[in-house]
Amino acid sequence: MGITYQKKTQVQPNTYNVHKNASHNLKNIYLRVVGAHPLVWYYVNMLMTFKNLHILIVEDIDPMRALMKQCLTMLGVGKISTAKNGEEGYEAYLRGKPDIIITDWEMPGMNGLELTQKIRRAKQSPRKETPIIMMTGFCAKERITQSLDSGVNSFIVKPFSASDLAKRLAHIVNHPTDFIITASYSGPERDTHKENLNKEDIIQTIKASNDLQTKVGTGTINKEVINRSQEVINQNKIDFVPIATHFVHQLFIATENMKTEQEPNRRSIERIISPIMQIKANARICHHELLGSFADIMLDFLEKINDVDPVIIQIVNANQLTLKHLISGKKKEELEQDGDNLQKELKSAFTRYMNIKYKISQNKLKKKTAAA
Numbered sequence: 001m002g003i004t005y006q007k008k009t010q011v012q013p014n015t016y017n018v019h020k021n022a023s024h025n026l027k028n029i030y031l032r033v034v035g036a037h038p039l040v041w042y043y044v045n046m047l048m049t050f051k052n053l054h055i056l057i058v059e060d061i062d063p064m065r066a067l068m069k070q071c072l073t074m075l076g077v078g079k080i081s082t083a084k085n086g087e088e089g090y091e092a093y094l095r096g097k098p099d100i101i102i103t104d105w106e107m108p109g110m111n112g113l114e115l116t117q118k119i120r121r122a123k124q125s126p127r128k129e130t131p132i133i134m135m136t137g138f139c140a141k142e143r144i145t146q147s148l149d150s151g152v153n154s155f156i157v158k159p160f161s162a163s164d165l166a167k168r169l170a171h172i173v174n175h176p177t178d179f180i181i182t183a184s185y186s187g188p189e190r191d192t193h194k195e196n197l198n199k200e201d202i203i204q205t206i207k208a209s210n211d212l213q214t215k216v217g218t219g220t221i222n223k224e225v226i227n228r229s230q231e232v233i234n235q236n237k238i239d240f241v242p243i244a245t246h247f248v249h250q251l252f253i254a255t256e257n258m259k260t261e262q263e264p265n266r267r268s269i270e271r272i273i274s275p276i277m278q279i280k281a282n283a284r285i286c287h288h289e290l291l292g293s294f295a296d297i298m299l300d301f302l303e304k305i306n307d308v309d310p311v312i313i314q315i316v317n318a319n320q321l322t323l324k325h326l327i328s329g330k331k332k333e334e335l336e337q338d339g340d341n342l343q344k345e346l347k348s349a350f351t352r353y354m355n356i357k358y359k360i361s362q363n364k365l366k367k368k369t370a371a372a
Helices: 062-074 086-096 112-121 141-149 162-174 191-196 211-216 223-234 240-260 266-286 289-302 310-326 332-337 339-371
Strands: 005-011 028-031 040-046 054-058 079-083 100-104 132-136 154-157 179-182 186-188 202-206
Touching: 054 062, 054 086, 062 079, 062 162, 062 223, 062 266, 079 086, 086 100, 086 112, 100 112, 112 132, 112 186, 132 141, 132 162, 141 154, 154 162, 162 211, 162 223, 240 266, 240 310, 266 289, 266 310, 289 310, 289 339, 310 339
Parallel strands: 005 040, 054 079, 054 100, 100 132, 132 154
Antiparallel strands: 028 040, 179 186, 179 202
16 A cells, blocks of 8 residues: 655746646646655645736826835736826836736726726727726725726725735636627626626627736745735835825815705715725825724715715715814824724714614605505
């Protein structure tokens, strides 16, 4: 009776000599090394290396774009291009033909959704199937669906970690996907498409390619590399006050405009949501936990609002002033002492408003039912 010994090791791609009968999957390989003892099988945890990868970053906030570039550099990405809006991003895509694109959602001019749709559908687009990762502070289910429907491959909610980034990159490499074009959609084929689309609905299919696996290998990313990338985030010295001040000013303008509108609607709320989302997305990365938490609570509330009434305007105005206070000259330590109470009061106010709106809607429904 023979005994097979296992040895565990980690290797970079293409650095070993494998017996032709080695059995393997994408992440792990059991192999016999040529010249080694015939009963010894090596269990290999494959590690990716990104030195041959070209990634394009599209982000409008300069310090955040620089931080993302540093994170990718620490993950070992060999070539990194950058652009500060969708228009520049599309031109950089045409020139450089990157392997993967990471784009922010909210940007002046052409935003991330519009950039994705142009890459996916423009006639002159050279590689419509280029993997795209969308990064944003939005986290509502409807927003994620909207992003995926635009044709992105993956979605990362800010604030992000190096692990979030590494996992998305690894998934794109390990799981290449067919790309389909229909009358209403152009992007990676998903399970919902397989279930709901007929063959005649698909205008074109671009079969999945292993090109990225050839460049970086398959498997996982070295944890030490991810930790070093995370340290870049943890140790960043970005001054968030000017960034937050800019978005609070945008919020002030949107609030004042909403006050003057005859019939403010969901679009009015969207203009309010945008700067709040930007604060929520980036504050915690820059070590402003309270500011980020406060904006997060506001964003969650406003995402549920469709109709604008005087109370909503008052709430938005009051919270705009609170955000301004949070980024004022008052010491962060003093603010954080009252932070829990401030967040509890904010959540309580939003809950009261939603309960009142629910009761009003129920009363209207009862009257309508009685009248019928």
